[in-house]
Amino acid sequence: xxxxxxIGFTKKSAARFFGLLRDNHVAQLVDVRISNTSQLAGxxxxxxxxxxxNEICGIPYRHITDFAPTxxxxxxxxxxxxxxxxYEQIYTAMLHERDVINRFDVKQFDRACFLCSEETPEQCxxxxxxxxxxxHSGQAVSIVHLV
Numbered sequence: 014x015x016x017x018x019x020i021g022f023t024k025k026s027a028a029r030f031f032g033l034l035r036d037n038h039v040a041q042l043v044d045v046r047i048s049n050t051s052q053l054a055g056x057x058x059x060x061x062x063x064x065x066x067n068e069i070c071g072i073p074y075r076h077i078t079d080f081a082p083t084x085x086x087x088x089x090x091x092x093x094x095x096x097x098x099x100y101e102q103i104y105t106a107m108l109h110e111r112d113v114i115n116r117f118d119v120k121q122f123d124r125a126c127f128l129c130s131e132e133t134p135e136q137c138x139x140x141x142x143x144x145x146x147x148x149h150s151g152q153a154v155s156i157v158h159l160v
Contacts, residue, residue: 015119015152018126019139020159022057025132030056031069033159040124041073042066045139047081057130079111080127082138097136104138108145119150126159134158 018039022030034042042062049059056065063074082090082104089095095103108114131137140158147154 015123015150015154016157017119017122017143017146017154018124018157018159019134019137019143020126020128021131021133021137021139022128023130023132027056027065031065034066034072034126035070037126037157037159038124039070039072039126041075041122041126042070042128043080043122043125044074044076044128045080045142046076046129047078047084047087049076057128077117079113079116080108080138080142082107100136101141104141105145108142113145114149119146119152119154122146133160 018037020030020033025033044059044062049057049062056062059076066072066074082100086095086100086103086107090097090100127139127142129137129139131139134140140156143154143156146152147156
């Protein structure tokens, strides 16, 4: 069975964040944000995060923008121009249009952790991405949200 983890960095100290990755034996950190350079948390910026996750946890870092929503969709969500149900539908359609199931084998993400900024997974695309792989990959997938 493939295990997919998800994590958000908002409201987490670096100690908590990297401890969760280490303690759960995460094999790689996959950044699913559209932009990995403009976040406020210093340890979560792209180049710094890549360094820290390797030095602290000994795991590789990947930034896959094909897994991120568009800036336009994020803006609409933040401005409350779309409901969460609409956001889910649009984002899921994006994953389908980008053909992520055929371009990325879910097995390559076994014990990987999908990262974005949201504190919890309930209204976050990292959860939707993991659920999309579980539903459409044809593989046995377990999802664990690290909070």
